[in-house]
């Protein structure tokens with residue numbers, strides 16, 4: 001590996017070529033620094049796994065050389081994997097106050113709060129971690145306290161933007177610190193590692209203040225119950241909805257656990273101070289319909305969310321129907337379209353009016369548009385542009401934009417080790433990278449045995465046979481065959497399979513019966529044969545032989 005070579009290098013282990021699961025590594029000399037550690041939500045391509053984390057094996061194997069983990073902001077795709085991956089990394093974690101409040105709750109749930117050393121750095125703070133001289137620069141994003149990170153090293157300066165946008169009037173928190181970015185640019189920047197999510201949108205970003213005006217107009221003209229769904233961590237948006245509700249004389253109720261958690265974290269850090277305390281969902285039915293606004297989780301169609309359950313009329317406290325309105329103050333994250341549409345369909349069926357950002361101006365992105373990114377290059381003036389945090393079409397569009405600004409773009413895949421200095425800036429090596437599935441608290445490799453079996457069961461079903469044998473290996477009683485997800489127990493085909501299997505194990509040669517493994521393998525072959533060609537599938541097959 002290249003770490004013996006010294007110098008400065010960048011290695012993304014997640015977040016390039018796909019959205020989500022950010023895990024970025026920098027190496028100075030022999031010391032590594034991590035920036036962000038997030039989860040991704042599985043799309044339709046991996047139904048066997050719901051939550052994905054970047055495979056941290058490469059850095060876990062070098063954890064004695066890892067000096068710290070910096071969190072740029074409190075979004076799940078930047079902070080969500082810390083509680084799952086930290087036991088493999090065991091390094092100090094650096095956060096702003098708000099990200100710290102969010103992280104402490106997650107670590108508490110994972111029973112790790114006492115183990116993880118958390119250092120809270122003020123927004124815009126300067127601090128040292130190992131050999132890295134670091135500075136946070138506040139940027140606007142759809143969560144409070146997002147920070148870009150400046151890495152000052154003897155080999156040069158790197159600016160790692162994290163997620164950001166330009167908004168002269170973000171309403172919660174300061175605007176992106178343009179002055180400071182320009183000052184860092186004056187120092188001479190080697191590379192800008194920059195968010196690509198929204199770079200395909202031309203022009204400059206729209207402001208949260210414009211959303212607030214539009215939302216206030218919209219809500220003031222409505223009758224019936226109103227529910228607005230947005231990301232819980234978008235504190236500015238939650239404030240926008242609350243202010244719009246207050247202006248219309250409506251009371252605000254929070255519905256959904258993640259909103260309640262984020263409300264606590266936000267108020268703990270001094271946010272939402274101009275907003276009355278929210279009522280809880282148990283109070284919904286005490287408020288007249290025309291005086292109610294609910295802020296509700298479920299904007300991405302998550303099946304267990306409050307909004308999904310309301311759309312099926314299965315929520316214990318809240319129902320919506322004819323004359324009520326649901327406003328989606330959020331975007332559709334790619335991969336979630338079908339789930340979101342299903343919820344919207346169910347709401348429409350109940351007579352609920354659904355308003356999205358297609359019908360009204362109820363959302364702006366938290367990510368930089370092409371105009372914003374162009375301004376960032378004017379401010380920071382790096383020698384090299386490294387687009388990250390986007391799918392390939394975003395990364396290539398970002399690279400083209402950099403080229404127009406006469407800045408050399410470098411496109412990386414997850415796992416590419418980019419030497420930044422000294423010498424030629426180029427990919428010098430590849431680190432193993434990939435995705436792990438978070439499955440009931442365990443991390444499982446996506447291409448490992450457990451999930452391979454899960455995939456096979458999901459599409460081809462599973463057949464399990466068991467039977468008892470005596471000392472000499474002769475079958476006692478009737479074998480049992482079950483095929484959940486494949487055959488009903490009283491299906492005629494189940495009966496046929498069991499009978500054919502019983503006949504087949506009777507004729508297994510005697511010499512195979514004394515050895516458990518050989519007997520089991522022969523019985524598995526017999527079971528596969530008994531399933532026959534009629535099923536036209538090759539299910540996962542297992543046999544239990546019990547010696548009694």
Ligand SMILES: [Zn+2]
Pocket residue numbers: 073075078141163
């Ligand atoms: Zn973000």
